[in-house]
Amino acid sequence: xxxxxxxxxxxxxxxxxxxxxxxxxxxxxxxxxxxxxxxxxxxxxxxxxxxxxxxxxxxxxxxxxxxxxxxxxxxxxxxxxxxxxxxxxxxxxxxxxxxxxxxxxxxxxxxxxxxxxxxxxxxxxxxxxxxxxxxxxxxxxxxxxxxxxxx
Numbered sequence: 001x002x003x004x005x006x007x008x009x010x011x012x013x014x015x016x017x018x019x020x021x022x023x024x025x026x027x028x029x030x031x032x033x034x035x036x037x038x039x040x041x042x043x044x045x046x047x048x049x050x051x052x053x054x055x056x057x058x059x060x061x062x063x064x065x066x067x068x069x070x071x072x073x074x075x076x077x078x079x080x081x082x083x084x085x086x087x088x089x090x091x092x093x094x095x096x097x098x099x100x101x102x103x104x105x106x107x108x109x110x111x112x113x114x115x116x117x118x119x120x121x122x123x124x125x126x127x128x129x130x131x132x133x134x135x136x137x138x139x140x141x142x143x144x145x146x147x148x149x150x151x
Contacts, residue, residue, distance in 0.1 A: 001030045001031035002030060002031070002137065002140065003028060003029065003030045003031075003091075003133075003136075003137035003141070003142070003144065004016050004018055004019065004028055004031075004032070004033055004137070005017040005134050005137055005138070006026075006028065006130045006133060006134055006147070009126065009127065009130050009147075009149060010149075011100060011149065011150055012150050013149060014026050014130075014147060014149050016028060016033040019033055021035070023035050023036070023149070024149055024150070025038065025146075025147060025149055025150075026145075026146070026147055026149075027085065027086050027144070027145070028086075028133070028144060028145045028146075028147075029085075029086045029089035029091060029144040029145075030089055030090065030091065030142055030143075030144070031089070036082070036146055036147070036148075038078065038079075038082055038104070038148070040081075040082075041079040041081040042079065043075065043076060043077055043078070043079065043082075043104070043105075075105055076105060076107060077104055077105025077106055077107050077110070078096060078105070078106045078107070078110050078146065079107075079110060080109075080110055080113040080114075082110075083096075083110070083113070083114060083146060086144040086145070086146060087114065087117050087119055087144070089144055090142060091119055091142045091143055091144040092119060092120065092141065092142045092143070093119065093120045093121070093122070093136060093141060093142070093143045093144070094114055094119050094120070094121045094122070094143070094144050094145065094146070095121075095122050095124065095132055095133040095136070095143060095144070095145040095147075096121065096122070096123045096124070096129065096145070096146050096147075097124060097126030097127075097128075097129030097130060097133075097145065097146065097147035097148055097149075098123060098124070098125060098126065098129075098148060099125070099126055099148040099149070099150060099151050100125065100126055100127065100149070100150060100151060101125075101151045102125050103148075103151040104148045104151075106123050111123070126147055126148060126149060129147060130145075130147060133145045133147075
Protein backbone atom coordinates (compact mmCIF):
# COMPACT_ATOMS: atom_id res chain seq x y z
CA UNK A 1 0.00 0.00 0.00
CA UNK A 2 1.39 3.43 -0.91
CA UNK A 3 1.34 6.69 1.01
CA UNK A 4 -1.25 9.10 -0.41
CA UNK A 5 -0.06 12.35 -1.96
CA UNK A 6 -1.05 15.62 -0.34
CA UNK A 7 -2.85 17.26 -3.25
CA UNK A 8 -3.05 20.80 -1.90
CA UNK A 9 -2.04 22.94 1.05
CA UNK A 10 -3.09 26.45 2.00
CA UNK A 11 -3.57 28.24 5.31
CA UNK A 12 -6.01 26.08 7.30
CA UNK A 13 -6.77 23.67 4.44
CA UNK A 14 -5.23 20.41 3.29
CA UNK A 15 -6.47 17.93 0.69
CA UNK A 16 -5.19 14.38 0.43
CA UNK A 17 -5.39 12.70 -2.96
CA UNK A 18 -8.16 10.12 -3.06
CA UNK A 19 -9.94 11.54 0.00
CA UNK A 20 -13.10 13.64 -0.18
CA UNK A 21 -12.44 15.41 3.13
CA UNK A 22 -10.61 18.68 3.60
CA UNK A 23 -8.45 18.82 6.70
CA UNK A 24 -7.14 21.68 8.79
CA UNK A 25 -4.42 19.46 10.23
CA UNK A 26 -3.93 15.87 9.16
CA UNK A 27 -2.21 12.55 9.65
CA UNK A 28 -1.27 10.45 6.62
CA UNK A 29 0.16 6.95 6.27
CA UNK A 30 0.38 4.22 3.65
CA UNK A 31 -3.22 3.62 2.63
CA UNK A 32 -4.95 6.32 4.65
CA UNK A 33 -5.39 9.69 6.29
CA UNK A 34 -7.52 11.42 8.90
CA UNK A 35 -7.96 14.74 10.64
CA UNK A 36 -5.40 15.48 13.35
CA UNK A 37 -6.55 17.38 16.44
CA UNK A 38 -3.43 17.84 18.53
CA UNK A 39 -5.57 19.21 21.36
CA UNK A 40 -6.58 15.56 22.02
CA UNK A 41 -3.21 15.01 23.66
CA UNK A 42 -2.97 18.24 25.63
CA UNK A 43 -1.48 20.79 23.24
CA UNK A 44 -3.57 23.94 23.27
CA UNK A 45 -3.35 27.63 22.49
CA UNK A 46 -5.60 28.61 25.39
CA UNK A 47 -2.84 27.85 27.88
CA UNK A 48 -0.60 30.42 26.25
CA UNK A 49 2.57 31.35 28.08
CA UNK A 50 3.70 34.93 27.66
CA UNK A 51 7.41 35.59 27.52
CA UNK A 52 9.09 38.99 27.56
CA UNK A 53 12.32 40.00 25.90
CA UNK A 54 13.97 43.35 26.47
CA UNK A 55 16.62 45.05 24.41
CA UNK A 56 18.08 48.05 26.19
CA UNK A 57 20.72 50.60 25.31
CA UNK A 58 21.95 53.82 26.89
CA UNK A 59 21.66 56.91 24.79
CA UNK A 60 22.49 60.39 26.10
CA UNK A 61 22.30 59.20 29.70
CA UNK A 62 18.80 57.78 29.22
CA UNK A 63 18.08 54.14 29.02
CA UNK A 64 15.89 53.17 26.11
CA UNK A 65 14.29 49.76 26.31
CA UNK A 66 12.41 48.00 23.58
CA UNK A 67 10.00 45.46 25.04
CA UNK A 68 8.55 42.71 22.92
CA UNK A 69 5.82 40.39 24.16
CA UNK A 70 5.12 37.22 22.29
CA UNK A 71 3.04 34.16 22.86
CA UNK A 72 4.68 30.78 23.05
CA UNK A 73 1.65 28.97 21.70
CA UNK A 74 1.10 25.39 20.67
CA UNK A 75 2.70 24.14 23.89
CA UNK A 76 3.71 21.49 24.93
CA UNK A 77 3.57 20.48 21.28
CA UNK A 78 3.51 17.21 19.37
CA UNK A 79 3.24 14.34 21.84
CA UNK A 80 4.10 10.66 21.33
CA UNK A 81 0.35 9.89 21.48
CA UNK A 82 -0.14 12.16 18.43
CA UNK A 83 2.22 9.96 16.43
CA UNK A 84 1.53 6.47 17.72
CA UNK A 85 -1.30 5.76 15.26
CA UNK A 86 0.89 6.65 12.27
CA UNK A 87 3.92 4.79 13.63
CA UNK A 88 1.84 1.59 13.88
CA UNK A 89 1.18 1.68 10.11
CA UNK A 90 4.60 0.21 9.24
CA UNK A 91 6.35 3.39 8.13
CA UNK A 92 10.11 3.84 7.82
CA UNK A 93 10.08 7.65 7.94
CA UNK A 94 7.83 10.22 9.61
CA UNK A 95 7.58 13.82 8.42
CA UNK A 96 6.26 16.41 10.90
CA UNK A 97 5.00 19.79 9.69
CA UNK A 98 5.23 22.39 12.50
CA UNK A 99 2.98 24.97 10.81
CA UNK A 100 3.45 27.78 8.31
CA UNK A 101 5.34 29.85 10.90
CA UNK A 102 6.68 26.82 12.80
CA UNK A 103 4.67 27.62 15.94
CA UNK A 104 3.89 24.01 16.85
CA UNK A 105 6.56 22.66 19.17
CA UNK A 106 8.16 19.21 18.82
CA UNK A 107 9.83 18.25 22.11
CA UNK A 108 13.04 16.23 22.01
CA UNK A 109 11.29 13.52 24.05
CA UNK A 110 8.83 13.08 21.16
CA UNK A 111 11.68 12.72 18.66
CA UNK A 112 13.35 10.19 20.95
CA UNK A 113 10.08 8.21 21.08
CA UNK A 114 9.93 8.03 17.27
CA UNK A 115 13.57 6.97 16.97
CA UNK A 116 13.09 4.27 19.64
CA UNK A 117 10.41 2.80 17.36
CA UNK A 118 13.07 2.45 14.62
CA UNK A 119 11.56 5.20 12.47
CA UNK A 120 13.51 8.12 11.01
CA UNK A 121 11.94 11.54 11.50
CA UNK A 122 12.12 14.91 9.75
CA UNK A 123 10.70 18.08 11.32
CA UNK A 124 10.10 20.97 8.93
CA UNK A 125 8.02 24.06 8.26
CA UNK A 126 4.75 22.69 6.85
CA UNK A 127 5.15 23.72 3.20
CA UNK A 128 8.62 22.17 3.16
CA UNK A 129 7.35 19.14 5.08
CA UNK A 130 4.57 18.52 2.54
CA UNK A 131 7.02 18.85 -0.37
CA UNK A 132 9.40 16.37 1.30
CA UNK A 133 6.57 13.97 2.16
CA UNK A 134 5.18 14.07 -1.41
CA UNK A 135 8.65 13.50 -2.87
CA UNK A 136 9.18 10.45 -0.66
CA UNK A 137 5.66 9.11 -1.26
CA UNK A 138 6.20 9.51 -5.01
CA UNK A 139 9.36 7.41 -4.71
CA UNK A 140 7.34 4.64 -3.06
CA UNK A 141 8.80 5.13 0.43
CA UNK A 142 6.85 3.90 3.43
CA UNK A 143 6.34 7.42 4.75
CA UNK A 144 3.85 8.88 7.17
CA UNK A 145 3.21 12.43 8.22
CA UNK A 146 1.50 14.77 10.62
CA UNK A 147 0.92 18.31 9.40
CA UNK A 148 -0.27 21.54 11.02
CA UNK A 149 -1.58 23.91 8.34
CA UNK A 150 -1.84 27.24 10.15
CA UNK A 151 0.60 29.13 12.33
